[in-house]
Amino acid sequence: MNQTRWTVLGAGSLGCLWGGYLNMAGMPVTLIHRHSVPAPDNLTLTPFQGNAEIPFQAELTTAKECPTESISQLIVATKAPDALDAVRGIAHALTPDAAILVLQNGMGAQQAIAEAFNDYAIIAACITDGAYRTSPGHVVHAGKGVSRIGALNEKGLQAEAAVLAQLQKMDLATEHCPDIYQALWNKLAINIAINGLTALDQCLNGELRVPARLARVKKLCQETEQVMRALQLSLPEEGLFYLAQSVIEGTAHNRSSMLQDTQKGKSTEIEYINGYLLDQAHTLGIDTPENQAVYDAVIARFH
Numbered sequence: 001m002n003q004t005r006w007t008v009l010g011a012g013s014l015g016c017l018w019g020g021y022l023n024m025a026g027m028p029v030t031l032i033h034r035h036s037v038p039a040p041d042n043l044t045l046t047p048f049q050g051n052a053e054i055p056f057q058a059e060l061t062t063a064k065e066c067p068t069e070s071i072s073q074l075i076v077a078t079k080a081p082d083a084l085d086a087v088r089g090i091a092h093a094l095t096p097d098a099a100i101l102v103l104q105n106g107m108g109a110q111q112a113i114a115e116a117f118n119d120y121a122i123i124a125a126c127i128t129d130g131a132y133r134t135s136p137g138h139v140v141h142a143g144k145g146v147s148r149i150g151a152l153n154e155k156g157l158q159a160e161a162a163v164l165a166q167l168q169k170m171d172l173a174t175e176h177c178p179d180i181y182q183a184l185w186n187k188l189a190i191n192i193a194i195n196g197l198t199a200l201d202q203c204l205n206g207e208l209r210v211p212a213r214l215a216r217v218k219k220l221c222q223e224t225e226q227v228m229r230a231l232q233l234s235l236p237e238e239g240l241f242y243l244a245q246s247v248i249e250g251t252a253h254n255r256s257s258m259l260q261d262t263q264k265g266k267s268t269e270i271e272y273i274n275g276y277l278l279d280q281a282h283t284l285g286i287d288t289p290e291n292q293a294v295y296d297a298v299i300a301r302f303h
Contacts, residue, residue: 004028006166007071007093008058009086011040013131014103015077016139020045021170023056030071032090035062040137047171048141066093073163076102080109080272087113094120099159101125101149105257106272107188108279114152121159122152126183129172130254143254146173150180185233189224191273193217193244195258196294199268199302202259206252209245217244219290220274227277230284262302270298 004027008019011033020043023029033039039060044053063086072095078086083104094100099121102110114122130143149164151157160176167174177183197208197216208217221240228235236243258268274295281288 004166005030006073006075007032007066007090008075008077009063009090010077010079010082011037011060011137012077012079013133013139014127015075016043016045016133016137017129017131017141018075018077018103018170018172019043019058020054020056020139021172022167023058024054024171025169027166027169029056029058031058031060032063032066033060035064037136043137044139046138046140048144050141053138063089063093066090068092069095071095072098073166074098074100076100076104076113078104079266080104080106080269081267083109084112084116087117091117097121099123099156099163101163102152103127104272106191106269107184107276108272110152110184114156118153119155121155121163123149123156123160123163124152124180124184125149125174126177126180126187128187132260143251144173146175148177148180148183149174150177150183152180182233185228185231186236188273188276189221189228189240190244190247191256192224192277192291193220193240194248195256195268196220196270196274196298198256199258199262199270200294200297202262204252204259205248205254205256208248209252214245216290216294217241217248220294223281223286223288223291224277226286227281227284227288230286231280258298268298268302270295270303274298 006022007030008015009032019029019031071093101123103125110124126148128145133139151160218241261268274291
């Protein structure tokens, strides 16, 4: 396996963030952007709490321009609804031993890729860093978190140590996660509690602290807990609602990713957040009316 070059599929905020930090750590990077969008003139990354835009280098290309069997290490940094089709679009370029690292928000896109590309090493990252672009190719590392890395299939288990060793050279916190499914659910639970409501009310995370909104957060958390218990997943000792309140407090001035999507006129990832919970709840025979209400409202208004 090529131990240096990384190909990043998706030139949005996360793709540029990871591509930038990988390149700054001395690794060559290929950044795949949409063929319908012009390539950025240059690329910069503003590190967390930094003021300067630091240039980084990446080979810019499109999926159609990727040579056959040229990608041995792929980071999928698209939005969840686009992820599976995006990987299919560059499937011709994957080497037989390629490792695929998926960064998607919510749940469902990772599993779809793992199922469709099970012949490859599939590894997921559960990310809590925040980033946004000021313009195409220019990204700001806005919130420092940690990326938990864990395999989604057998080949992923064999490849994850080598992949993590490279990722840990970057100035982004990464760590091995032996139970990535649990980690993804933990993040999903918080997204369920926050994202849809901030999109519907067009408010910052901290504005969910008003009583009427907080009551809805509590209902969403209670429904998520029911589903997680039925799936025999672990829950925080103090409960999801307490944890959600802590996140709301700690990110009070933040705009959720779903709020940002709606303000840019983009479709949301609701199918992979509240929608994923609804699918699980339906299979388990659990009633989740608050999640259904949020899901229906977001679909009606923004899709």
